[in-house]
Amino acid sequence: MTEYSDLRLRRLPLNHGSGQMPALGFGTLIPDAAGTVTATRDALEAGFRHFDCAERYRNEREVGEALQAGLAAGGIARSDIFVTTKLWNTNHRPERVAPAFEGSLDRLRLEYLDLYLIHTPFAFQPGEEQDPRDQSGGVIYDDGVTLLDTWRAMENLVDLGRCRAIGLSDINLNRLLPIYEAARIKPAVVQVEAHPYLPETELLEFCKEKGIVLLAFAPLGHGAKPGPLEDPVVTAIAARVGKTPAQVLLAWAVQRGTALLTTPRTAARAQENFDISALPEDAFNEINRIQTRQRLNEVVKTGVPGFIARGK
Numbered sequence: 001m002t003e004y005s006d007l008r009l010r011r012l013p014l015n016h017g018s019g020q021m022p023a024l025g026f027g028t029l030i031p032d033a034a035g036t037v038t039a040t041r042d043a044l045e046a047g048f049r050h051f052d053c054a055e056r057y058r059n060e061r062e063v064g065e066a067l068q069a070g071l072a073a074g075g076i077a078r079s080d081i082f083v084t085t086k087l088w089n090t091n092h093r094p095e096r097v098a099p100a101f102e103g104s105l106d107r108l109r110l111e112y113l114d115l116y117l118i119h120t121p122f123a124f125q126p127g128e129e130q131d132p133r134d135q136s137g138g139v140i141y142d143d144g145v146t147l148l149d150t151w152r153a154m155e156n157l158v159d160l161g162r163c164r165a166i167g168l169s170d171i172n173l174n175r176l177l178p179i180y181e182a183a184r185i186k187p188a189v190v191q192v193e194a195h196p197y198l199p200e201t202e203l204l205e206f207c208k209e210k211g212i213v214l215l216a217f218a219p220l221g222h223g224a225k226p227g228p229l230e231d232p233v234v235t236a237i238a239a240r241v242g243k244t245p246a247q248v249l250l251a252w253a254v255q256r257g258t259a260l261l262t263t264p265r266t267a268a269r270a271q272e273n274f275d276i277s278a279l280p281e282d283a284f285n286e287i288n289r290i291q292t293r294q295r296l297n298e299v300v301k302t303g304v305p306g307f308i309a310r311g312k
């Protein structure tokens with residue numbers, strides 16, 4: 001792993017290609033269009049160079065608009081930023097993968113993607129409805145496609161050269177292993193919920209052994225209260241080291257070797273969340289010893305996104 005003593009600049013090498021992912025990432029799961037534009041611009045100005053998007057967030061156009069304007073205004077080159085987006089569950093059939101990818105690229109106004117992820121391992125009924133339901137409200141899954149079929153189509157995108165790396169999201173070790181074994185191009189990144197209440201230690205160890213980047217979403221516990229931001233161990237450390245609880249949680253995530261995605265929605269919070277520095281070893285270990293366990297997002301079990309309101 002490339003070591004940068006300044007956590008803000010840490011980059012993690014990807015296992016194929018020559019790419020490196022900035023450890024500090026900005027997530028664009030923001031419900032409103034105007035808020036997406038301002039938060040993305042603020043994040044870029046605060047120093048974030050890694051942007052996580054998704055077809056499912058329905059705001060790739062706004063992210064693309066903000067990035068294009070922000071890069072021009074800041075004199076920042078496309079190659080200085082790292083952009084990810086994700087294939088939604090309704091596009092798992094191999095013939096739908098390339099068109100979905102092109103659609104995202106077009107909305108984001110980009111020529112290539114740094115990373116494309118399968119958003120969840122669950123295939124939904126193919127079509128334009130992102131949340132297909134039967135009459136009793138149950139999700140309509142698609143049993144006509146396997147995750148490996150979808151992975152093969154993702155590998156083809158890398159071969160075509162417009163996507164530098166591929167990976168999976170909302171996946172557990174049991175589902176990841178067979179894909180890892182069968183893959184011609186191994187997953188470069190796995191994106192899952194991770195914070196001190198859900199450390200995903202076993203998955204992280206597997207990823208480190210295989211050179212896969214574990215990309216943690218909800219590193220602040222999605223702001224849940226009670227949650228990691230209010231944990232007494234975290235707040236005591238914050239007071240001791242002169243940082244905010246958010247900065248402590250983000251530093252811990254980077255120091256344990258993950259990349260992370262956080263979603264500050266104001267300029268002040270973007271600056272706060274970017275301005276992290278290494279925790280002393282005893283503080284780092286105290287957080288490792290927190291025993292509370294809490295999963296905030298059940299998407300990993302069903303493919304239904306936990307932080308997106310039904311009907312959107």
Ligand SMILES: NC(=O)c1ccc[n+]([C@@H]2O[C@H](COP(=O)([O-])OP(=O)(O)OC[C@H]3O[C@@H](n4cnc5c(N)ncnc54)[C@H](OP(=O)(O)O)[C@@H]3O)[C@@H](O)[C@H]2O)c1
Nearest residue numbers: 027028029052217218219220221222223246261262263265
């Ligand atoms: N793969 C998946 O299925 C999946 C699922 C969920 C998320 N994600 C990705 O991960 C990204 C991050 O997830 P997340 O939104 O849960 O991240 P998060 O940063 O853990 O949580 C964001 C919440 O924390 C609050 N917050 C942000 N900075 C703060 C600070 N300095 N002090 C106190 N509170 C603060 C925000 O409050 P305010 O809104 O009040 O500012 C917001 O409610 C998403 O945008 C998305 O890109 C992926």
